Amino acid sequence: MFKATLSLAVLVVSVTAQITINTPSGALGAIQCAVYQVTWTGGTGPFDLRLLDSEQNFVEEIASDAQSSPFQWTVNEPAGQDFILSIHDTTGTTATTGQFTIQPSSDTSCLNDTSSGDLTVNTPTGATSAIQCEDYQITWTGGNGPFDVYLLDDELNLVEDIADNVTSSPVLWSVNEPAGQNFTFAVFDADGDSGISGLFSIQDSSNSSCLNASSTASPITVNTPTGALGAIQCAVYQVTWTGGVGPFDIQLLDSESNFVEEIASDATSSPVQWTVNEPAGQVFGIAVMDSTGDVGLTGQFTIQPSSNSSCLGN
Known part of the structure; x- marks a missing residue:
């Protein structure tokens, strides 16, 4: 019953x-x-x-x-x-x-x-370089606010969500990355237009306190749905992981690592329940990002079949 x-x-x-x-x-x-x-x-x-x-x-x-x-x-x-x-x-x-x-x-x-000019993001350089564990002013011109500001690695992969819904330039960023690493800034405006800075290197500093704070956490390991613990069409799946510093964002990615769905935002800890609202046979991955910008990924997995299709139909 x-x-x-x-x-x-x-x-x-x-x-x-x-x-x-x-x-x-x-x-x-x-x-x-x-x-x-x-x-x-x-x-x-x-x-x-x-x-x-x-x-x-x-x-x-x-x-x-x-x-x-x-x-x-x-x-x-x-x-x-x-x-x-x-x-x-x-x-x-x-x-x-x-x-x-x-x-x-x-x-x-x-x-x-909407023609407020191209969005141009200034590249850290010279006297205005980004220095390890110091504050840096991210500046840009053009675009229509509000703006989202991101840190990308040298292959344009997301590293950190620096700021969301800011009204204007500049944005203050505490440089919590070690000297010698290469990054770019990306700024997106309310119209979906974007601007990217040139590639820059974090400059050295005797201050390493911001690195010690983030290095105490173990890397994020996200468990891949498989076997008896697989992701089944229209059933509830427990997304589990270890490591990282909360809160966490959990995203569903397609087989080419493109964003599909935000499963959870600001989750405090593992596990997170996900109702598998994708049809059997499709291939996905799950990404978990913590508050320091660290990311863990599952392996690719296939949605398992079920007689329940009530969550589908979109």
Whole structure:
């Protein structure tokens, strides 16, 4: 009896989590510089709405923490371009529209508003170098706030999320990386435009206190779903790891290490429960990032089949 009740509860939660987002079309199309009503059904609020290009690359965050459908979006993209809308709810469930084309309009005022100049990020050098365990001012020009600021390694992999939703340049960064390592800064604005600094090296310093603080934690090791502990379609999987310094962000990646879904943000410790809302047969990886910017990855794994498909349908 208990098992039956539990199964019913899981089914109800899964059904309510499904999201369907409507594609702009015909008389309800997205028109250049006009207001478009983004509408959807299902899911658990609040919701994040994003604009993607035709290859599903991120372009713009339309809304963060939208409480319910509909949401008004001023179509600040030029006519003729193709886009997709995506929606993410608090459970990590996502949905996308079909591809649509911005319709023409004589109104171009919103396009002029976004042309604030290219985003240019200044590279640490000379007297303004980034020095081990000292504060550095990250500066840039252009773009439309708010801005997100990231530290990347010399292969443009994410190392640290330095700042989110800052209104303007500069941003103060405590240089918690050892001398001799090479990095770049990336700044993203509210329109999805980005700027990247040149490659720079952390300069030496007698101060190593910031390194000692972060080096006490062991590396992050994330357990790969496998065998009896595999990730099963529409079942709950326990994401487990060791090491690192909380809080942790957990992300689902595809087989090419592209971002798919944020499983959890600011998790205090292992484990984290993930409802496997991906269909059987697909291949993924899981990444865990801690508060120091360290990252651990699972091996690639395949979603195992199940007769339960209630979490799918998006």
